Amino acid sequence: MTKIGRPLVMPVEDRCKEIYAAAEKLFGEKGFANVTMAEIATATGMSKKTLYVHFADKRELLNSLISSSYLWPQQTADFKNEDNPVHALKQHLNMIAEYVLSERHLKLCRLAIAENYGLDGMAETFYQMGIANSRQSLINSIQRIPDAQHKVQLEAGLLADMLFGAVIGKLLIDALMGAQNTVIDLLPIQQKIERVVNAMFQANE
Structure with a gap:
């Protein structure tokens, strides 16, 4: 039986939305300084390597999150x-x-x-x-x-x-x-x- 889960290929826009949602939730709960990229990756079900494909570091991710919200x-x-x-x-x-x-x-x-x-x-x-x-x-x-x-x-x-x-x-x-x-x-x-x-x-x- 085929396992239903995350699509093998996800559009970049959808992937970033998932990352934003996870990061926003974690930053709000724990504060920016107390959240790691590994935690964000785990929350999205992605690998940390995938996260770094889209964002060079946590600071860039936060800036992008703020920008995207407007x-x-x-x-x-x-x-x-x-x-x-x-x-x-x-x-x-x-x-x-x-x-x-x-x-x-x-x-x-x-x-x-x-x-x-x-x-x-x-x-x-x-x-x-x-x-x-x-x-x-x-x-x-x-x-x-x-x-x-x-x-x-x-x-x-x-x-x-x-x-x-x-x-x-x-x-x-x-x-x-x-x-x-x-x-x-x-x-x-x-x-x-x-x-x-x-x-x-x-x-x-």
Whole structure:
């Protein structure tokens, strides 16, 4: 009888996802410094040699894990195709809020902050992928709204900062500092997004 198990040939993307999941769980439970590549390999059912094919060391794996968590190509493509740019901005903000305030993202934030001091490049990776790219995608959504629909005449970057701060910023800080429950109710955030965006932009005629 044929034994059912791991496929002999697994796509690189799927293999990396398994490695990320195992590493994320172990880093969260034991801390980055206390986890070995051998433990991660065991958790995935792969050999340590296979792990090193994809990642030179544990530091590269953590950087790659943080970077991979911020890839939203399909959703952002959908926003670009939305006929109503104000509605698209609301959807975009809702997507960012759902991700940024998720339990997984909060754990990755804490991990990145905790391990930053001993890891060269961690701060740059976290900033570029977690903050700069997300902010730029929000600016792009705002720039697709015609000037005639702007109620507040400010540059797109400032509007993006105001929107993020108004609907997500405080909740994110509270959650990271432990002043907020891990599970965050998104309904009040969605309602706030509606109010704030409507205050800044005129709906399509």
